[in-house]
Amino acid sequence: MRFALTEEQLSFGAAIDALLGPADVAGACRGWAAGETADGLRLWGRLAELGVPGLRVPEEFGGTGSTPLDLAVVCERLGYHGVPGPYLESVALAPALPIDAAVLTELAKGTARVSVAAPPHSPFAVDADAATHRYLLTGRTLASARVERSLTSIDPTRRLALLAPVEVVGVAGAHVLDEVVLAAAAWLVGAGQRLLDETVGHVTARRQFGRPIGEFQAVKHALADVRVGLDFARPLVRGAAHALGSGAAGTRDVPAAKVLAGQAAYRAARTALQLHGAIGYTRELDLSRWILRVRALIGAWGTPAHHRARVLDGPAGS
Amino acid sequence: MTNGPVFLGDPDGLGDPDYFGRAAPPRGDVAGLAFTDAEEAFRLEARQWLRAHAPGRLPSMDTPEGARAHRAWERELAAARWSVVAWPPEYGGRDASVVEWVLFEEEYYAAGAPTRISQNGISLLAPILFTHGTAEQRDRLLPAMGDGRTVWAQAWSEPEAGSDLAGLRSRATRDEGRGGWVLTGQKTWSSRAPFADAAFGLFRTDHEAARHSAHSGLTYFLFPLDAPGVTVRPIAQLDGDPGFAEIFLDDVFVPDRDVLGGVGDGWRVAMSTAGNERGLSLRAPGRFLAAADRLLGLWHDRGADPALRDRVADAWIGAQAYRFYTWDVVDRGGAGAEGSVNKLFWSELDVALHETALDVLGPEQELAGAWTDDYLFALAGPIYAGTNEIQRTIVAERVLGLPRGNDRRARG
Numbered sequence: 185m186r187f188a189l190t191e192e193q194l195s196f197g198a199a200i201d202a203l204l205g206p207a208d209v210a211g212a213c214r215g216w217a218a219g220e221t222a223d224g225l226r227l228w229g230r231l232a233e234l235g236v237p238g239l240r241v242p243e244e245f246g247g248t249g250s251t252p253l254d255l256a257v258v259c260e261r262l263g264y265h266g267v268p269g270p271y272l273e274s275v276a277l278a279p280a281l282p283i284d285a286a287v288l289t290e291l292a293k294g295t296a297r298v299s300v301a302a303p304p305h306s307p308f309a310v311d312a313d314a315a316t317h318r319y320l321l322t323g324r325t326l327a328s329a330r331v332e333r334s335l336t337s338i339d340p341t342r343r344l345a346l347l348a349p350v351e352v353v354g355v356a357g358a359h360v361l362d363e364v365v366l367a368a369a370a371w372l373v374g375a376g377q378r379l380l381d382e383t384v385g386h387v388t389a390r391r392q393f394g395r396p397i398g399e400f401q402a403v404k405h406a407l408a409d410v411r412v413g414l415d416f417a418r419p420l421v422r423g424a425a426h427a428l429g430s431g432a433a434g435t436r437d438v439p440a441a442k443v444l445a446g447q448a449a450y451r452a453a454r455t456a457l458q459l460h461g462a463i464g465y466t467r468e469l470d471l472s473r474w475i476l477r478v479r480a481l482i483g484a485w486g487t488p489a490h491h492r493a494r495v496l497d498g499p500a501g502s
Numbered sequence: 503m504t505n506g507p508v509f510l511g512d513p514d515g516l517g518d519p520d521y522f523g524r525a526a527p528p529r530g531d532v533a534g535l536a537f538t539d540a541e542e543a544f545r546l547e548a549r550q551w552l553r554a555h556a557p558g559r560l561p562s563m564d565t566p567e568g569a570r571a572h573r574a575w576e577r578e579l580a581a582a583r584w585s586v587v588a589w590p591p592e593y594g595g596r597d598a599s600v601v602e603w604v605l606f607e608e609e610y611y612a613a614g615a616p617t618r619i620s621q622n623g624i625s626l627l628a629p630i631l632f633t634h635g636t637a638e639q640r641d642r643l644l645p646a647m648g649d650g651r652t653v654w655a656q657a658w659s660e661p662e663a664g665s666d667l668a669g670l671r672s673r674a675t676r677d678e679g680r681g682g683w684v685l686t687g688q689k690t691w692s693s694r695a696p697f698a699d700a701a702f703g704l705f706r707t708d709h710e711a712a713r714h715s716a717h718s719g720l721t722y723f724l725f726p727l728d729a730p731g732v733t734v735r736p737i738a739q740l741d742g743d744p745g746f747a748e749i750f751l752d753d754v755f756v757p758d759r760d761v762l763g764g765v766g767d768g769w770r771v772a773m774s775t776a777g778n779e780r781g782l783s784l785r786a787p788g789r790f791l792a793a794a795d796r797l798l799g800l801w802h803d804r805g806a807d808p809a810l811r812d813r814v815a816d817a818w819i820g821a822q823a824y825r826f827y828t829w830d831v832v833d834r835g836g837a838g839a840e841g842s843v844n845k846l847f848w849s850e851l852d853v854a855l856h857e858t859a860l861d862v863l864g865p866e867q868e869l870a871g872a873w874t875d876d877y878l879f880a881l882a883g884p885i886y887a888g889t890n891e892i893q894r895t896i897v898a899e900r901v902l903g904l905p906r907g908n909d910r911r912a913r914g
Contacts, residue, residue, distance in 0.1 A: 185601045186536040187826070187833040384902050399907035404898030411897055412846045416823040423532065423826030430534030440819040492815035496798070496806075 204265035216268035217340035232294020246292035263374025276367035282354025312345040339476040369445035376449035413448035439491035552613035564743035569697035572619035576650025607786030623654035655695035657703030668716035695747035696736035720768035794821035849883030
């Protein structure tokens, strides 16, 4: 039996941490929200040097042909650092779409970025302006698309658009969204973990009534519950990735992971905000990046209600 | 309150058609985890035997009739070497790996097999006998534990020592002449004690040491419940059956051979029991997986009320998360303080799952039966094995590293 991450997976995650940890991701996010994408695209390029966008691109097109579990590991780290850009759509979804091999090749090189809308469950294309390729997935029909109208997300780093179809390019497989849903779940776990870590740091440093507020039991217990939630969401995400990697397309574990990861991350976000107090309720503190991203991702790529229904109606099997 | 796995059974629940015999959508085996051929073969052998032999729901083990039936089932399990699969063969086991043990538990509960009357012994005491016990103790105690001849009760809590277990007052006084110790005091919430044969627990052997630390000077003792000076007063639990008891000890002699671990080393020894109780050995995922699948079947059979859909789904999702969490822990090789994380999750999942089942039953939820039994059983989860409040503090301090503060006596 094999469940835990391999040395390679752990070191790939560590390489992403080493790249993004010291980088000014917060500055890139501020720029991205204002439509100045240069810093964010520079980060994209550096992640491409590590092989991130080409993870699920077959080797014949310049990718690394990595597994869904590799994808989950990477997206958890990206969620932890909160990088701006259409990573879920480009890294997790695009390789599953019936798109031109040339696009996949560009993707693996880091020179293409893909934005996808898939109404009714994911009607808004993220970062369509910053993307090099835009697609509209209606049912299983995939069309190239153009921006029809811009919309504003609760998360300012997610620049949304409604797309209009231009030309049909192919028919997608039945379970085309499995991996982007998995990736969103992994991203949520990473974001939730960051919110927890930031908050543990805050309550250890912040003093009131002559002691660190982390000594108060109400604070301790709230954070313990956050930890419990994340500790159980993460293995469900990885279990779903194992299942996808073994060919169990359409497995109920994927929607289950999205539901639980959303719950865990949202609990982390609410707790983080509450325990930071007023400073948490500002855009000045970086914390807002994760609080708002978590809320946005809970609704993206299938709401909790949608995925719960899939869990109950899904096919037998793990 | 640190009583052990209690089972609040009810004979009226026997053959409840809403509980058994309905088809829940099969959950299936987990995919992609690269089980070895040996592991798959083990699972299949367990599945086949259990499906052929599991008796289904027995009367509550906390009744004379139920205790007899559960002991008989343990004998049947032991005769086929399924009662203690992880133990060495010389004690009736199969030397099963942890992976195989978890697979066995999944199959056990999927087959609807009864809760284990031997659980205190095989899950909590046996691991300590293997790590801290002597060869003589293992040879003497394990065979009868493994086949249900000796049922063990816990004797942790006292009237003044519940969550703050180190506050216990029961004492053991040295008796050099007879080569042993004399126990006096009172234990309470002792799970299984009304129908058990023997008990294990902590007693204070050195009062001087307690001045320095409440954890010092404690010793781990084993004692028979029919020894002279032992009085067991059964206590009816929430369901009316005596799942636990008070134990009064009036000058109960215990020979040296029934000291487990070193004299004065009882706290360290006992904490390894607590770890077992909170962690995997008490609650393998099989039980929750089976319950969640039954809930799903019940919800479908009762018309799939959309108002309850989300809660039913969450129960299934929680059980599946617990399953993968377990595989992760097994593959990483143990949990440590994470046992508290684990205990918080399963105990709250169990309550939520059974609350949902009762709501699916609508007004019939009031009727005593298998689902109300299991609901009452679940309600004990957040209390025993260290209350969930204690667990949250452990998670905050030992897992998250939050400051302890100085408003409490130092702990362990």
